[in-house]
Amino acid sequence: MNLHPIQLLDTQSSTFTCILAAQRSNQAVIVDPVDPHWGRDPHHLDRVGLxxxxxxxxxxxxxxxxxxxxxxxxxxxxxxxxxxxxxxAAEVQLSDGDV
Known part of the structure; x- marks a missing residue:
């Protein structure tokens, strides 16, 4: 699967949310999701099979x-x-250099 990142904007908070897909996998990450769009973002994941x-x-x-x-x-x-x-409460606490 070779998908380009999906970038979404919340104009109220001026926050960009980005959906990134792993190579050769259907797994994805979402970066900085915004509360008013908690329903929109899963729709984009479903749309591209992630x-x-x-x-x-x-x-x-x-x-x-x-x-x-x-x-x-x-x-x-x-x-x-x-x-x-x-x-x-987060499951993963990231450090500089984590992949």
Whole structure:
């Protein structure tokens, strides 16, 4: 599967959300999902035949901005966040250089 990243914009918060697909797999990650669009983003994944494996946060977002929790519940994805940013509920705490 050779998909280009899907980039989506939330104009209210000026936040870009990006869906990235793994090579030779149907697994995907979503970066910085925005709460008002928790229903839109799974639609894009389904449309191109992807399964959400991780929800990535580039930095700590306020609860009213991120839809990470909802996407984790709906899709069984794991949350991955920068280590030390204070999001202890995330399954993966990332460090510089992690792949």
């Amino acid at each position: 399964r959400l494996a991780y929800v990535l946060e580039t930095h700590a977002h306020a609860g009213y901005v991120t839809s990470a929790g909802k996407l984790r519940e709906l899709n069984g994805a794991q949350a991955a966040v920068p280590g030390g940013c204070g999001i202890g």
